[in-house]
Amino acid sequence: MSEAIRPPARPGSSDLLDDFEGNNLKIGGFDVFERLWHLFISMRTGLALIFAIALCSFVGTMVAQVPVGMAEDKTAYAVWVEGLRPKYGGWTNIFDALGFYGVFSSWYYRGLVVLLSTSILACSINRAPKLWKQATNPRIAMSPGFYQHAALRASLTVPATLEQAQAAVQAQFKHGGYRTIVATSGSGVDIYADKFRWGPFGTVFAHLSIIAIILGAIAGSAGFRDTAFVAPVGTRVAVGNGTNLSIQATSFNDAYYESGQPADYVSHLVLFDGSNQVMEADVRVNQPMRYGDVSFYQSFFGGAAAVKVTDASGAVLYDQGVPLQFQSQSGSETIGQLFLPDRDLAIYVVTPASGRVDSTIKTGQLQFEVYKGTAQTMIGSQVVGPGKPVQIGDLTYTFVREQRYTGLIVARDPGANFVWLGAFLLVFGVGLVFFFPNRRIWARVRQGEDGTVIEAGALTRHDVMFEAAFAKLVTDVKLGLAGPSAS
Numbered sequence: 001m002s003e004a005i006r007p008p009a010r011p012g013s014s015d016l017l018d019d020f021e022g023n024n025l026k027i028g029g030f031d032v033f034e035r036l037w038h039l040f041i042s043m044r045t046g047l048a049l050i051f052a053i054a055l056c057s058f059v060g061t062m063v064a065q066v067p068v069g070m071a072e073d074k075t076a077y078a079v080w081v082e083g084l085r086p087k088y089g090g091w092t093n094i095f096d097a098l099g100f101y102g103v104f105s106s107w108y109y110r111g112l113v114v115l116l117s118t119s120i121l122a123c124s125i126n127r128a129p130k131l132w133k134q135a136t137n138p139r140i141a142m143s144p145g146f147y148q149h150a151a152l153r154a155s156l157t158v159p160a161t162l163e164q165a166q167a168a169v170q171a172q173f174k175h176g177g178y179r180t181i182v183a184t185s186g187s188g189v190d191i192y193a194d195k196f197r198w199g200p201f202g203t204v205f206a207h208l209s210i211i212a213i214i215l216g217a218i219a220g221s222a223g224f225r226d227t228a229f230v231a232p233v234g235t236r237v238a239v240g241n242g243t244n245l246s247i248q249a250t251s252f253n254d255a256y257y258e259s260g261q262p263a264d265y266v267s268h269l270v271l272f273d274g275s276n277q278v279m280e281a282d283v284r285v286n287q288p289m290r291y292g293d294v295s296f297y298q299s300f301f302g303g304a305a306a307v308k309v310t311d312a313s314g315a316v317l318y319d320q321g322v323p324l325q326f327q328s329q330s331g332s333e334t335i336g337q338l339f340l341p342d343r344d345l346a347i348y349v350v351t352p353a354s355g356r357v358d359s360t361i362k363t364g365q366l367q368f369e370v371y372k373g374t375a376q377t378m379i380g381s382q383v384v385g386p387g388k389p390v391q392i393g394d395l396t397y398t399f400v401r402e403q404r405y406t407g408l409i410v411a412r413d414p415g416a417n418f419v420w421l422g423a424f425l426l427v428f429g430v431g432l433v434f435f436f437p438n439r440r441i442w443a444r445v446r447q448g449e450d451g452t453v454i455e456a457g458a459l460t461r462h463d464v465m466f467e468a469a470f471a472k473l474v475t476d477v478k479l480g481l482a483g484p485s486a487s
Contacts, residue, residue, distance in 0.1 A: 040122035049116040056112065060103030063095060071102055105221060113218065117211050124207045131204065134440075135197040140183040141190040142442045142457065150442075150457030152467060154474045157451045158481045162188060165445045165452040168480040172473055178441070188446030195439045202432025209425035216418030223293070223412040232304040232321025232405040236272070239410055243294065246272045252301055252406045265298050267406040283408070293414050300407035305336060305349050305366055306400035317342075317395070322349045323405040332356045345379075346371045347397070368397045437463045441470065 039045055064084060070076050081101065085092045099106040147153055158165055166182070166189050173180045178193040224241040231237045231249040239245040248270045255263040264284065271279040271291055281289040288297045302325055309318040322336040333356075336349040348369040352358040361367050361383055370379040370392045380392035389398040413419075441458040456474060460466050 037122065040119045041126045046116070046119050046123070049112055049119060053109070053112050053116060056103055056106075056109050059100055060109075063100045063103070065103065066101045071105070110218070113214055117214050120207045120210055124204050128201075128204055131200045134200070138181065138192055138194065138440070140181055140192040140442075141185065142444070146442065147444065147455040147457045151460045152458040152470045154454075154456045154470075156454040156474070156478060157448055158454060158478075159451045160481050162445055162447055162452050165454055165481065166191070168477055169443050169445060169454060169456075172476045172480060173441070175476070176469070176473060178439075188444060191443040191445065193441045193443070196436040197438060199432050199436040199438040202429040202434075202436075205425045205429030205432065207429075209422040209429060212418050212422030212425060214422075216415035216420075216422060219415030219418060220413045221415075223414050225409070225411040225413075227299065227409050229408045229410045230323040230325060230405050231267075231269075231408065232306070232323055233403050234306070235321040239294070241410075241412065243412070244274050245291070245294065247296065247408075247410075248272070249406045252404050254301065265301060267298055267301075267408070269296060269406075271296075293416065294410065294412045297409040297411070298406070299409045302405055302407065303334065303351070303354075304403045304405040305351065306403050307338065307347075307349060308398040308400055309338075309340065309347070310396045310398075312394055321403050321405060324349065324351060325405070325407075327353060332358060333361075343395070344373050345395075346376065349399075364402075366399050368392060368399075370395075370397075437461070437466070439463065439466055439469065441473070 064087075066077060066080060070080055081092065081096055084101075088095060095101060099108070103109055147155070160168070169191055170180050170182070173191070173193040176195070178195045179197065181192045183190045183192075226239075226241065229237075229239070229247075231247050233249045233252055236246050236248040239247060249267050250270055251268045252266070254265050257263050267283045269279075269281060269283050269289055270277060271281075271289065273291075279289060279291050283289045283296055283298045285298045288295045290296075302323060304321040304323045307318065307320070307322050308316065310316050317340055318338060320338075322338050324334040324336040326335040326337075327333065328335060328350075332353055333350050334353050338347050338349070339345070340347070348371070350361065350367040350369065351365070352361050352363065365383055365385050367381060367383045368390065369381045371377060372379050382390045382392055382397070384390045384397070384399050386399055386401055389396045391397075438461075439458070441456060443454065443456045446453050446455075454477065456470075458466070458470055
């Protein structure tokens with residue numbers, strides 16, 4: 001008896017399975033279509049597109065990108081670009097002409113993404129029929145050359161009948177969890193065995209996951225992410241960004257451990273869609289409120305001042321909280337601001353910073369500073385206490401009371417579901433490939449001069465454990481047939 005389990009005889013050759021089974025889906029029709037098809041299923045095309053997208057992404061990372069929404073305002077965009085001139089010098093206009101300030105929204109970046117998605121989809125379509133045929137209608141009988149050159153191969157001559165040898169081989173395959181298909185020919189019996197036959201479809205799911213993630217990224221570019229949304233407690237604030245939503249924080253509470261470390265931040269939020277209240281929820285750092293594709297995350301908090309502004313007739317021009325979210329350069333004062341566009345006024349509300357003493361503003365007081373026009377011409381400044389109105393110019397300002405504000409991250413991501421789907425497909429596909437590797441073995445049982453000859457061959461596809469499993473199957477077949485003799 002002789003046994004051989006050897007490495008591939010032709011390590012420089014292509015996958016042997018391609019020599020025995022067709023590897024490409026044949027596309028008929030016009031020559032142009034066929035050429036395009038082969039272009040898109042080419043690995044070189046995919047690698048070139050990935051390299052081009054990576055290069056664009058590098059440029060988009062290294063070069064400043066225009067803020068969302070500013071590109072549509074030509075005046076604001078021109079001012080923004082001019083502000084980059086000290087940084088980029090003579091390259092400023094060149095970068096602008098090449099679209100480097102908006103790489104990720106540019107036509108060429110989106111075009112590359114569409115081409116890559118098309119290439120991935122074409123590769124998946126090209127590969128799927130072969131995988132389906134392999135799983136449902138595999139080739140059973142292999143040529144003698146396969147058993148001579150397969151990556152894993154073995155040959156046994158045993159003193160048993162052909163039926164006994166066939167039964168022993170099938171029994172060991174079954175014991176190892178393999179499905180077997182048998183075909184009888186004039187020279188003997190061919191046996192095909194496979195395990196985890198659906199495992200190779202993991203590559204298709206992985207490819208589709210990339211497409212889903214790309215679609216999610218494209219759809220997400222139509223959304224927004226406001227990381228500095230401020231809602232004073234008791235004040236209803238519009239979300240904006242093309243939505244009809246507004247939010248009102250009815251309360252904010254923070255709790256701390258004895259060490260002084262924060263234990264919990266929680267805002268009670270009421271959400272309105274137009275004039276209708278649609279949601280109410282407690283929001284924490286890791287417990288957002290979601291309405292449709294808009295999410296509200298707790299992010300920060302601080303102090304605010306409830307302010308009322310009236311004109312000479314007593315009409316209320318402003319009656320809301322002003323978040324004190326800025327600090328003076330010295331750090332000794334906290335500052336909030338409100339605008340009255342109809343009056344062309346900018347009003348700054350100034351209080352002493354926490355733990356700091358101000359020579360002009362006492363604890364519990366605040367200072368109003370009123371400025372006119374874009375030139376910021378000061379009209380007047382007054383320090384007041386709670387509930388005491390003060391007139392500056394032709395308007396009356398009242399510091400109603402101290403309050404707090406909650407800071408939120410408001411995000412709208414229409415592509416989130418695509419990204420989640422892509423993540424699931426990726427994990428599922430990779431799991432199929434690595435945890436359920438498809439193993440395929442062909443065996444041929446025939447009558448020889450000195451007994452029954454059993455030949456087996458298999459191909460390896462990045463499955464480092466398959467060689468040991470194949471060797472064990474061969475050993476178990478030998479042990480299952482008593483008294484093997486040398487071949």
